[in-house]
Amino acid sequence: MDTMIRRATTVAELMAAGTLFDGPPRIDWAERFLASPGHLMLIAYADDRPVGMASGVEMTHPDKGTEMCLYELAVAAPYRRAGIGRALAEALAAEARERGCYDMWVGVETGNDPALATYRSAGAREEGTCSVLTWDFSG
Numbered sequence: 001m002d003t004m005i006r007r008a009t010t011v012a013e014l015m016a017a018g019t020l021f022d023g024p025p026r027i028d029w030a031e032r033f034l035a036s037p038g039h040l041m042l043i044a045y046a047d048d049r050p051v052g053m054a055s056g057v058e059m060t061h062p063d064k065g066t067e068m069c070l071y072e073l074a075v076a077a078p079y080r081r082a083g084i085g086r087a088l089a090e091a092l093a094a095e096a097r098e099r100g101c102y103d104m105w106v107g108v109e110t111g112n113d114p115a116l117a118t119y120r121s122a123g124a125r126e127e128g129t130c131s132v133l134t135w136d137f138s139g
Contacts, residue, residue, distance in 0.1 A: 003051065003084055005091045008041040009034065017043050017050035020074045038066075042091050044075070044084050051079040054088035058101065068096035070106035073118070080114075089122035107132055 008014055014030040020043075033039050038058030043050050052075040060066040070092055075084045089106075096104045106124065108115045120126075 003044050003046045003079075003082075003087065005042050005044045005087060007095075008043050008053075013043060013050075014041060017041075017053050020050060020053045020076060022072075040092070040095060042088055042095070044079075044088055046079060051076045052084040052088050054092045056092045056096065056104075058096075058099065065102050066100060068092065068099070068101045068104040070104055070119075073106075073115070085115075085118040086122045089119055089124070093123065 008017070011027055011030045011034065014025055014033070015027065018025045033041065033055075038060075040056040040058075042054045042056075044052035052073075054073045055071045057069045057071050058066050059069060070089060073085055073088055075088075093104050104124075106119055107130075108119065110129070
């Protein structure tokens with residue numbers, strides 16, 4: 001299976017990849033994502049159809065410089081275990097290096113063995129356990 005990874009630069013590309021997201025994309029959010037400096041979406045295509053995606057967000061801090069957060073990665077079920085997730089993570093890491101980021105990181109649930117295996121196969125290493133705490137502003 002031949003796959004190609006491209007950076008998404010249009011709202012149409014993001015909308016066409018909508019089944020890869022956790023929920024349906026919205027045009028206004030897609031526009032804001034693309035207009036935000038440091039936001040990056042890579043889409044993997046097979047037979048000109050979106051089959052995987054990885055989003056990254058650059059974060060800069062005055063005493064650290066810039067790092068890339070692998071915000072989300074997804075591969076359509078029929079295309080899993082074919083190296084697409086690894087290829088997307090590697091492509092995002094290459095983009096982070098090109099942009100001068102000092103590292104790239106991703107948060108993964110400890111029981112998500114497929115995701116952990118994907119990121120490890122793409123060169124990531126564990127730094128230990130951590131907890132994620134959130135503030136919910138939706139309600």
